[in-house]
Amino acid sequence: MGNFLSSPAEEIVVTVADGIVTVTLNRPAKRNAVSLAMWRRLAEIFAGVGQQDGVRAVVLTGAGGNFCAGADISEFATVRADSKMGEAYEAVADRATRAVRDCELPTIAAVSGYAMGGGCGLALACDFRIGDASTRMGIPAARLGIVYGPLDCSLLLRQVGLANAKRVLYSGRAFDLADCRRMGLADMAAEQGSALEAAHAFAADLSKNAPLSIRGAKLVLDALATGTADARAGEIDVFIGRAMDSADYKEGAAAFAAKRPPRFVGR
Template sequence: MSEIQLAREPGGVVVVTLNRPERRNCLTLALWRRLAELYRSFADDPEVRCVILTGAGGQFCAGADISEFSTVRATPEQAEAYAEAVDEANDAMLKLPQPTIAAIAGYCVGGGCGLAVANDFRIAESNAIFSVPAARLGIVYGVKETRNLLNVVGLTNAKRILFAAERLPAGQAQEMGLVDELVEIDALASARELAGRLARNAPLSIAGAKAILGQLSDGTKDLDQAVIEAVERRAMESEDYRKAVQAFVEKRQPHFQGR
């Protein structure tokens, strides 16, 4: 059985399920690389309107599979290659033009928490536990994962999460901004409901907004005006825009095609 399952659902919603329940869905080096490939493949797929990431067996993701570190992360060179694989998976999610949602239950720890904050939205069940235990393992959380965490929770909360390395219950994680929506049960059902609403809106508008917000939140460089102008022009010149204007005049709902 595949350790990453993919389900394409009506309306252009795709559900990606981490499927190692016996290991709380922790990720091997091969799976980090597979996630990056998978999310990159979604970017140019016009049938994909929204992507949900979740985990099997009532757990989201317990982070990296530390049991393989002695073979895949034993030298500085291997550690660098491993970090690159993690960054590539997170970047592929973060930079995906389509909106992304993490549906979280159980453990959301370490690299799993990194995956969650690389998504646009996080919906968690009340039993979810969040933690970044790097300070208990003697390692430094990656720059890109730290930046994503900072953008989501702010400086003081990011320090609290990284310095204390505590396990945070879902309610406290929500207070910090780590969780957008808290539900008693079935985060996946709530994620599907949100995904359906997002998928009905103009894909080019969402892609443009996400590109601009991504640049604004980066904080390390000047805005790339060429990229901004390109996403604005693509939307302005699209068939979706023309039909949406016509639908507005005729007081009916537009049907967007992403072109």
């Protein structure tokens, strides 16, 4: 993973084990509130992680029992003091969110504790959200005088629908796991243990399947969901052809015929 590996002292810790990258927001004293520097680092990590050989999935989580309390409001007076500064700040945060959303690999948010505001947005940018008994998710923009932009609102809308999106934004409250499951803010819940343990188990299960198949499915489904399938038809056709010509396609057929588990390599 080269430059993506990091030390426990950093504000974002990146580790790799068994083909699964774990990205940990690491400011537990602030419930992992994201600073401007952290938004920039997240964009770098997620823009590059999908290009690394042998990586099958990415788990995003937080240290110390909370996923992320959102943007670090304590620095707003210096980095987001007026509309011009706010526009520049949002551009950086949006780059991070888009990098998570557009990562070619399966992305899983392991949401223990609070995932609020920008933290909820990061979870929504992932493919899946797994919670546990401690999970609390919401967007308190209405309590801070903030209007959420199109990117974050689109992620919320695609996940929970219009009425629930309005409920989340108008109320500004934190919803428990049961409410999150009902609305679709959380897709799955840990049956026992933590959200992180469940996320790693889910990622390991996904990792048994053909990486090109999963990447292709993500490409097609996201294009359909955003209404860009026609514009991206050429890109989609190329990827379908790449999968058909891959060693994994041959391996899948051979494993099926031999009635054995396939050994996919991502090529």
